Structures are given as C-alpha cells and as structure tokens.
Amino acid sequence: MKTKVAIIGAGPAGLLLGHLLRSEGIDCVIVERQSAAHILSRIRAGVLESVTTQLMHRLGLDARMNAEGMIEHGFNLADDDRMIRIDIEALTGRYVTVYGQTELTRDLMDAALDRGLPIVYEAGEVALHDVDGERPWISYVVDGQSQRIDADFIAGCDGFHGPSRKAVGDHPARTFEREYPFGWLGILADVAPCHPELIYANGPRGFALASMRSPTRSRYYIQVPQAARIEDWSEDRLWDELAARFDSISDRGVARGPALEMSIAPLRSFVFEKMRRGRLFLAGDAAHIVPPTGAKGLNLAASDVAYLAEALIAWFAKGDAAPLAGYEARALARIWKAERFSWYLTKLMHRFPEDGAFEHRMQRAEIDYVATSRAMQTAIAENYVGLPL
Template identity: 75%
Template sequence: MKTRVAIIGSGPSGLLLGHLLRAAGIDCVIVERQSPDYVLGRIRAGVLETVTTGLMEQLGIDAGLKAKGLLEEGFNLADGERLIRIEITRLTGKHVVVYGQTEVTRDLMDAAPERGLQIVYEAKEVALHDLESDRPSVTYLKDGVEHRIEADFIAGCDGFHGPSRKAIPGAQAREFEREYPFGWLGILADVPPCHPELIYANGARGFALASMRSTTRSRYYIQVPLTDTLDQWPAARLWDELAERFDPISEHGVTGGPALEVSIAPLRSYVFETMRHGRLFLAGDAAHIVPPTGAKGLNLAASDVAYLSDALIAHYRHGDDAALAGYEAKALARIWKAERFSWYLTKLMHRFPEDGRFEHRMQQAELDYVASSEAMQRVIAENYVGLPL
C-alpha cells in the first residue's frame, strides 16, 4: 500500500490529524494496534480548550460536542473550607467545554468511513523503517499476514508506549522527566456532580478533584500513595472519603453510586524534545505527558496536530517546507508552557511526602495570594483555557 502520510495510533491526535489531512485532500492511513472497543474503553480527560473544540468545529464533527458539552466559565481551587473561584470567562473572554475524551474519540471514529479516512485496527507488531530516506515505511501484521505501507511521511500519534518514539535513535533523543510520589485514585459513576464547576482541593487529607462528564455523570479523584491498591479502596470507603472532603465546600454534596470505572494512575511530567527524526514527526503523548492537574494532555495533543497538519498541508499545496522544519520548535514552545502550568498546579494542590510544615505554609500563602489578586487569577485563567497557538 502507498499513501502520503502514515499515521500510527487512532487516539484523538491520530484521528484529528487524519481528518484534517483528508479534509485537505491528502491521502493518509491510520494504523492502530488495538480494537475499536479497546480504544473507546480508555477513560481519559474531559476538559476541552478552544484549540480542541475549534478543530472539531472546523471539521464539522461537533454535533455531539454542541448537544452534550457543558460550557464552563470558571473553576475552583479549595483550601480547607474556602473556595477560590477562577472566573475564566470574565478574565480571558474564553471558556472551556466539559466533554469526555471517549466521546471525542467516538465522534471522530464514527465520521471516518463517510470521509474516506482509512483505519487499520488490530495491527500487530507495528514497525517503522527507513525514516531518514525519502520513502519511509510502516510494517504490521494483520490476521497473520505482514503488510507494508510506503509513505512520504510518518506521524507518530501512538502514545507513550507506542513504537514511534522508540524508533528514534537513542543518541538523538532529548528527554526530560519528573515522576511524582503519588497517584490519583479515580472513580466514574452515573451520579450528579456535587458542584456545577470543577473543584481542585488541597485539604488536610491531601489533594482531591471533583469533576463531571455531564449533568448526570461524575468523575472524582483523590491523591493516594503509589503503594495503595484498589483492594484497599472499596467503593463505600472511597465515597465516604469524597464526602468528607467535598460536602463542606460543594453546592450539592457528594452522591454515591455504582462505579462505572475505578483506577489508580501514577503522575509524571515528561517531554521528548526530539519530535522530528527524518520523515517521522511525533505528536501527542508520544512526545509528552503532563500530570492531569490542569487538563492539558488532550489539548496539547490537539495543538501538536494543528501545527503538524498545517505544515503538511503547506508542503503538499505549496511545496513550502518551512513549517515542517519549524514544527518541533513551535510545538515545544507551547508544550513547555503547558508543562509548567501543570507542574505548578500539581505542586500547589498536592501534599508531597517530603514536604514539611514550611512547604505547607508556602502552599497556604500562595492560595491566599491567588484569592486576593485578580492579576494572579488572570494568569491562572489564561493558562487554564489554553495559551494561543
């Protein structure tokens, strides 16, 4: 098979890139190692910046977003029993939309057949070849038969554990990482949210987040040690813990119910600065991971895709390779700013095991400053809604 762009990975970044290229008349194929059901079963973020909703609107794949997305004009930081509301729309003129990553992925997947976007699911042993030549290729096994795709370019949108980043020689790799000494225990349930807007809380018992996917579906998280297991957190204990943290500060109080999903996820900050190697370009989680504090993961992937799709379109329409040459630097400038903001919120709202009374007082002083300073609230709001492309 021959195509212009071979895309590895059918998460939101790969699907968005594929749709943008097809809308511009550029042939592409997406190769995904998992089944469609597996891809849709991954529970991820749900706060979308304008960059992400804008791409969905540009593609005309926004009916679900418009019908079910919740427009949010603010969010809250909490310290003890105090809520500090960050009025993002008043401070920036923008807003965010609560719409789950699973729904974004489903909308993009459902639109693929009618738009001629080819996706090969359950492609095993995906490998990348000849990346420094003018005709790189991708091989994979499907039903026991090896297939090869020859392309002009390869886009690695296959996440942190995919083969794309691993295909870049170690001598050329520039990577930076910070692993955090705790994880997030999360629960998803069909129960009404305890508050109309998100609450990031830093209380005596550690960090907690109250969020939602809709007016009838809630997503909660609490900070737990990395040594904790799900067996230590039966549903009754988790709901009691959430009620202890959020009932005093939320509008409605926590309503418990059967869990749709429960998981513990470690937190890390990671940047792989080598986002281009020959004809391979990385985008999304293949190149960077942010802690979920601040909801930047999906939105950073969308900004990568916006830059990369524009660069590829300029190459094919105008023979202009300046944007391809500048893709890495342009993407990294935005990535590091998002990493900074996610690191800042993580440090501000969590209890670190190595921290003592002094560090806790610093957190309190910072939150006091945020509460009293509109300038500081504007800085937080600008970063939360997403910096300009």
C-alpha cells in the same frame, strides 16, 4: 499500499491529524494496534480547551459536542473550607467545554469512513523503516498476514509506549522527566455532580478533585501514595473520603452510586524534545506526558497535530519545507508552557510527602495570593483555558 501520510495510532491525536489532512485532500492511513472497541472503552479526561473545540468545529464534527458538552465558565480552587473561584470567562473572554475524550474519539471514528479516512485496527508488530530516507514505510501484521504502507511522511501518534518514539532513537540529553510521589485514585459513577463547576481541593487529607462528564455522570479523584493498591479501597471507603472532602464546600454534597470504573493513575511529567527524525514526526503522548492536573494531555495533542497538519498541508500544497522544519520548535514552545502550568497546579494543590511545615506555609501563602490577586487569577485562567496556538 501507498499513501501520502502514514499515521500510527488511532487515539485523538492520530484521528484529528487524519481528518485535518483529509479535509485538504491529502491521502493518509491510520494504523492502530488495538480494536476500536478497546479504544472506546478507555476512560480519559474530558475538559476541552477552545483550541480543541475549534478544531472540531473546523472539521464540522462538533454537532454532538455542542449538543451534549457542558460549557464551564469557571472552576474552583479549595483550600480547606475556602473556595476560590477562577472566573475564566470574565478574565479571558473564553471558556472550556466538558466533553469526554471517549466521546470526542467516537465522533472522529464515526466520521472516518464517510470522509475517506481508512483506519486499520488490530495491527500487530508495527515497525518503522527508512525514516531518514525520502520514502519511509511501515510494516505490520493483521490476521497473520504481513502488510506494508509506503508513505511520504510518518506521523507517530501512538503514545508513550508505541514504536514511533523508539524509532526516533535514544536521545537521553533530550529527555526530561519528573515522577510524582503519589497517584490519583478515581471513581466514575452515574450520579449528579456535587458542584456545577470543577473543584480542585487541597486540605489536610491531601488533594481531591470533583469533576463531571455530564449533568448525570461524575468523576472524582483523591491523592493516594504511590504504593497504594486499588484492592485496598472499597467503593464505600472512597465515597466516605470524598464526602469528607466535598460535602462542606460543594453546592449539593457528594451523591453516591455504583462505580462504572475505579482505578489509580500515576502522575508524571515527561518531555521528549526530539520530535522529528527525517520524515518521521511525533505528536501527542509519544512526545510528552503531563499530570492530569489542569487537563492538558488531550489538548496538547490537539495543538501538536494542528501545527503538524498545517506544516504537512504547506508541503503538499506548495512544496514549502519551512513549516516542517519549524514544527518541533513551535510545538515544544507550547508543550513546555503547558508542562509548567500542570507542574505548578500539581505543586500548589497536592501534599508532597517530603514537604515540611515551611513548605506547607509557602503553599498556603501562594493560595492566599491567588485568592486576592486578579492578575494571578488571570494568569491561571489563561493557562487553564488554553494558550493560543
């Protein structure tokens, strides 16, 4: 098989890139190691920056998002029993949309066939070849048969553990990482949210987040030690803990219901600054990971592929190589700003085990400053709603 762009990974990054290229008449193929059902079974974040929603609008794939998504004009930081509302619409003129990543992925998958975007699912043993040459190619196995795709370019949108980053090579001087000494224990349930807007809470018991996927589906998290095990947490124990955190500060208090999913997610910051090798380009989690604080993961992937699609379109339309040459620097400039914001909000709202009384006082002083400074609230709102491309 031959194509213009071979895309590895059918998550939001790969699907968005594929649709952006097909909208300009550029042939591409997506190769994915998992099944479509497996991809849609994964529970992910659901706060979309305006950059991401604008891409869906540009593609004409925003009908369900517009009908079912929840517009959020602000969010809240809680310090013990004090609520600090960040009015992102008043401060920036924009807003975020709560719409599950799974639903956005479904919209992109459902439109692929009609728009001439082929996706090969359950492709095993994916390998990249000749990425430094003018005609790179990928190999994979489906149903026991070896397959090959020749392309002009390869886009690695296959996440942290995929083969694309490994194909770029070992560049330890270009790798930056921070592992946090805690994780997030989360529960998803079909119950009404306790508050109409998200609450990031910091109290003596540690961090907690009250969020939602819809008016009838809630997503909650609490900070747990890095060594915590899901087996040690019953649903009742977690609901009790959430009630202790949010009943006194939320509009409605925590409603309980059977868990649709419970899991513990580790927190890390990771940037791989080598986003290109020859005709291979990385985008999304293949190049960077952010803590979920601030909901930047999916949105960073969207900005990466917006830059990459623009560069590839310029190449195929005009033979202009400059945007491809500038892709890495352009993407990294936005990546590091998003990493900084996620790191800042994580540091502000979590209890770190190594911190003592002085650090807790400094944290309290920072939250006090946020509460009383419009300039500080504006800076937080600008980052939360998404910096411009």
